[in-house]
Amino acid sequence: MADFLSGYSIQHWLESAAQGYLEGTEYGHLPGEEEPKLLFEDPLLHEQALRTTVQLVVGERCALSASSGLINAAPDEASKRFLATQTLDEARHVEIFTQRLYDLGVRKQDLEDVIRRHANPNLVKFAELLLEKVDKKDFVAGVVGQNIVLEGMAFNVFEMLHATSKELNPKFAHTLSGTIADERRHVGFGENRIGSLIRENPHRKSDVERLQKEMSYWMLATFADSFRAAPAREEIARARAQAQAGAGASATWHGVDLGQADPEEMEHVLADTVLADFKKRLGRIGIEYQTPARP
Ligand SMILES: [Fe+2]
Ligand SMILES: [Fe+2]
Numbered sequence: 175m176a177d178f179l180s181g182y183s184i185q186h187w188l189e190s191a192a193q194g195y196l197e198g199t200e201y202g203h204l205p206g207e208e209e210p211k212l213l214f215e216d217p218l219l220h221e222q223a224l225r226t227t228v229q230l231v232v233g234e235r236c237a238l239s240a241s242s243g244l245i246n247a248a249p250d251e252a253s254k255r256f257l258a259t260q261t262l263d264e265a266r267h268v269e270i271f272t273q274r275l276y277d278l279g280v281r282k283q284d285l286e287d288v289i290r291r292h293a294n295p296n297l298v299k300f301a302e303l304l305l306e307k308v309d310k311k312d313f314v315a316g317v318v319g320q321n322i323v324l325e326g327m328a329f330n331v332f333e334m335l336h337a338t339s340k341e342l343n344p345k346f347a348h349t350l351s352g353t354i355a356d357e358r359r360h361v362g363f364g365e366n367r368i369g370s371l372i373r374e375n376p377h378r379k380s381d382v383e384r385l386q387k388e389m390s391y392w393m394l395a396t397f398a399d400s401f402r403a404a405p406a407r408e409e410i411a412r413a414r415a416q417a418q419a420g421a422g423a424s425a426t427w428h429g430v431d432l433g434q435a436d437p438e439e440m441e442h443v444l445a446d447t448v449l450a451d452f453k454k455r456l457g458r459i460g461i462e463y464q465t466p467a468r469p
Contacts, residue, residue: 231271241260297396326455379462394468
């Protein structure tokens with residue numbers, strides 16, 4: 175275990191993240207970068223940006239609670255230290271996405287109201303399931319729920335948002351690229367640490383498999399709400415496409431042109447990519463992927 179953990183030490187974290195890809199950033203992006211004017215001119219796009227960012231804050235607040243809670247559940251010292259670095263990463267993610275809400279015009283005194291109003295109830299359920307395991311100090315289920323399911327989801331959502339923002343919103347794209355690099359480290363830890371624990375505790379498999387299936391259901395329900403039920407989703411799609419075309423930008427992710435795709439196609443490519451990712455990662459740690467019900 176000692177050598178696997180050198181890649182997850184605080185020293186490594188300092189060199190690669192704090193003094194590496196985050197050096198010189200301000201709330202995750204380059205100093206002076208701003209949200210594009212279009213977001214303030216088009217009320218639909220503005221609403222959509224707020225709504226999306228609120229889900230990121232909700233997910234990251236869950237990750238902050240989970241990673242800090244798991245420190246005291248971890249069976250070994252090296253995992254505790256890694257989780258301490260992850261806790262700071264997640265706190266940073268909460269901070270930078272909260273800062274984006276302020277940059278989009280949310281007043282500080284309205285922050286919690288805005289979050290409550292826009293938080294997707296299915297995402298809240300997803301978070302509750304995970305935090306229940308953490309509260310019980312169930313390290314195996316907590317790490318699978320957090321470092322494979324929650325972060326596998328976050329990683330892909332960030333990548334998709336990064337693809338759509340790269341040319342239209344470099345500020346947001348830069349904010350996302352640092353979080354993507356962090357999440358990659360977190361999912362790596364989940365796979366590396368939990369594989370051996372599952373082998374030592376095979377009786378935990380069915381429990382963990384049930385958790386993955388349930389969390390996956392609430393995740394798909396969250397995606398369904400975001401893409402199907404979003405108010406005026408057709409207009410948003412049209413405004414996005416216009417913005418992409420106007421900027422001469424193209425955004426392709428897993429073979430789908432995100433500037434042209436309708437919301438249904440976007441939901442499918444995201445859900446399919448995340449689930450395929452779960453399957454691959456769970457397979458590596460000896461957990462059988464369970465297909466969730468489709469909401
Ligand atoms: Fe995070
Ligand atoms: Fe994370």
